[in-house]
Amino acid sequence: MASPIQIKTVITADAATLLNLSRKTFFDAFAHLNNAADMEAYASTAFTLQKYEEELSNPDSHFYFAVVDNTNAGYIKLNYNTAQTELQDPNAIEVERIYILQEFQGQQIGKHLLDFAIQTAIDKKFSYVWLGVWEHNNKAINFYKSKGFIQFGSHPFVLGTDEQTDILMRKEL
Ligand SMILES: CC(C)(COP(=O)(O)OP(=O)(O)OC[C@H]1O[C@@H](n2cnc3c(N)ncnc32)[C@H](O)[C@@H]1OP(=O)(O)O)[C@@H](O)C(=O)NCCC(=O)NCCS
Structure with missing residues (x-):
């Protein structure tokens, strides 16, 4: 039988x-699909302890671990209000990040985290959940489609020197 998935709120002490x-x-x-210098350039500003401590202290950004067999198998980041990277609709939640460790993928953990985000938005009587996903990330796009998300736009995403296109998807509630 599959191990249970627990959702744990990430606190500031968990930043590292x-x-x-x-x-x-x-x-x-994404490393195998992109130029190494672009990956490092993006990572040098996106993945710093200071940035994570700031994001964790923002009351409109909420991170959750998916815990399986005492391991943090993945996480999700939800943004409310002005913490949303765009739209900034008070009646919506943005899923800014949802990532599962490779060895835990395909075990319904991503689905569990996305269901959690959708249920949270329903509980708050919000209108929709939205997210941006790289146009070439077919696995994630199919995953979101399977959960009822549909494309409503696109926007640029800069990875180092590479200007990429993110598809914007939303699920109406
Ligand atoms: C995308 C990701 C979050 C999905 O999480 P996961 O735990 O691997 O997916 P799940 O096992 O929960 O799959 C749930 C459902 O999604 C759908 N799904 C998942 N992968 C799919 C695929 N490759 N094609 C079509 N549907 C897919 C299926 O309907 C599946 O449900 P079912 O098996 O009961 O039919 C995960 O694979 C991941 O972290 N990928 C790398 C990082 C990434 O791309 N993150 C998103 C950035 S926008």
Whole structure:
């Protein structure tokens, strides 16, 4: 039987643990698809302890670990209000990041975290959940489609010197 998945709120004291998990899952997912210098340039500003401590102290940004067999198998970052990277609609939640360690993928952990985000938005009587996803990340796009997300736009995402396109997707509640 599959091990149970627990959702644990990430607190400021977990900043270094979250940073390590974030950096590892990001590189595992995208390093083989991008230029190494662009990855490092992005990582040098996106994955710093100071940035993670700031994000964790923002009352409108909430991080959660998915814990399986006493391991932080993945995490999700939800943004409210002005913490949202765009739109900044008070009636919506942005899923800014959702990442599962490779060895834990395909075990419904991502689904569990996304369901948690959707249920949180329903409980708050929000109108929709939205997110941005790299146009070439077919696995994630299919995952979001399977959960009822549909494309509503796109926006640029700069990785180092590489201007990429993120597809914006939303799920109406
Ligand atoms: C995308 C990601 C979060 C999905 O999490 P996961 O735990 O691997 O996925 P799950 O096991 O929860 O899959 C849940 C459902 O998504 C769908 N799904 C998952 N992968 C899929 C794929 N490759 N194609 C189509 N559907 C897929 C399925 O419907 C599946 O449900 P089912 O097996 O019961 O039918 C995870 O693979 C990941 O971290 N990838 C690397 C980082 C990344 O790309 N993050 C997103 C950045 S925007």
